[in-house]
């Protein structure tokens with residue numbers, strides 16, 4: 001049996017590993033000239049290295065941590081927490097957070113915990129919770145906060161996780177993700193990074209495979225019949241017995257299927273929303289933030305939204321992570337790198353003195369991943385979520401958007417395991 005895997009992001013790479021461990025031959029196809037997909041560790045030369053895509057691993061993302069362990073890679077821990085918080089020109093840190101913001105945060109958490117008590121997994125089984133599914137997370141946060149500062153703080157934290165404005169996110173979907181958080185201890189989120197960057201992990205996985213990847217293979221059409229699946233790329237064709245598609249829904253919608261995918265599958269792909277997130281990365285000749293006794297990590301109420309120390313190599317890099325409408329606005333500017341530096345300079349005037357060069361990574365219009373990662377929009381969970389993962393004939397679907405840990409690297413790995421189980425439990 002030969003299984004074709006299209007997309008060599010975290011899901012495709014992990015699926016390839018697991019199939020080969022079962023003795024299954026795989027053929028690997030990827031549209032880009034590199035593996036990793038939305039894991040994109042950029043090497044700008046001269047010791048400048050940073051993550052343009054997925055970066056943080058939570059302490060309970062056991063699949064990612066086990067995978068690193070399998071390759072003898074020890075995850076690195078950031079030194080910069082707690083975050084600096086800046087609201088209306090006033091500053092504190094997450095450890096010394098303003099009382100009103102803390103109380104609002106605890107209020108939202110308590111309300112979420114209470115609602116979670118009535119929920120089960122998988123999310124689409126919560127048919128009694130139709131009202132929660134149509135409710136927006138943004139409204140829920142507004143309903144449970146009392147101060148302007150608390151509303152801003154909770155919004156900023158959750159927006160960072162969701163990758164988009166909370167008006168875009170459905171309450172039921174978010175609560176089902178929140179179920180994962182209920183048994184967590186304190187410092188679980190964004191606890192680790194991949195040592196040497198995600199490119200290192202991707203290279204290790206590729207190096208462990210028997211199969212040779214085919215890069216720059218853009219899938220355009222898929223024909224399946226009783227005997228197998230034919231893949232038609234921009235240049236060339238391939239024939240396999242079964243196919244695993246790991247591309248994000250927004251990329252999958254551009255592929256023509258013969259026969260067509262079921263209406264339920266097509267609707268679920270169309271309804272699966274991708275978050276709007278960009279990263280601006282600035283390289284400096286000196287990590288000036290250390291001189292200020294600050295680790296680089298910040299949430300602020302200005303247009304930069306969030307920063308952290310993104311350095312992975314020798315060169316000091318500060319990363320701004322901007323989501324939602326604000327990300328769209330930044331990308332309409334002529335020079336987001338300079339405009340961002342200007343905003344940074346308003347808070348830290350010293351920044352521009354040390355600036356060397358910078359880059360913006362726009363996931364909104366990425367040709368092979370239009371959008372950063374999936375979020376569960378209002379109405380999606382009960383109407384569509386159930387239909388996005390199941391196979392259709394010989395075609396199987398993986399990728400973070402098909403997982404319960406959707407949106408995360410962990411979800412991409414979870415989806416690879418689920419696809420393997422579709423073969424082993426036949």
Ligand SMILES: Cc1cc2nc3c(=O)[nH]c(=O)nc-3n(C[C@H](O)[C@H](O)[C@H](O)COP(=O)(O)OP(=O)(O)OC[C@H]3O[C@@H](n4cnc5c(N)ncnc54)[C@H](O)[C@@H]3O)c2cc1C
Nearest residue numbers: 007009010011031037038054055056219368399400408409
């Ligand atoms: C800015 C940003 C920040 C993030 N931060 C975090 C974080 O801190 N922690 C975390 O856990 N996750 C984070 N994520 C999400 C995480 O990166 C993704 O969930 C995960 O990498 C998705 O893996 P995947 O294999 O499902 O999809 P992908 O990585 O998108 O892989 C799919 C592959 O399919 C390929 N492809 C697409 N179309 C075609 C085609 N027609 N033919 C052939 N190949 C095709 C793509 O090129 C891609 O390589 C972030 C993502 C972004 C963009």
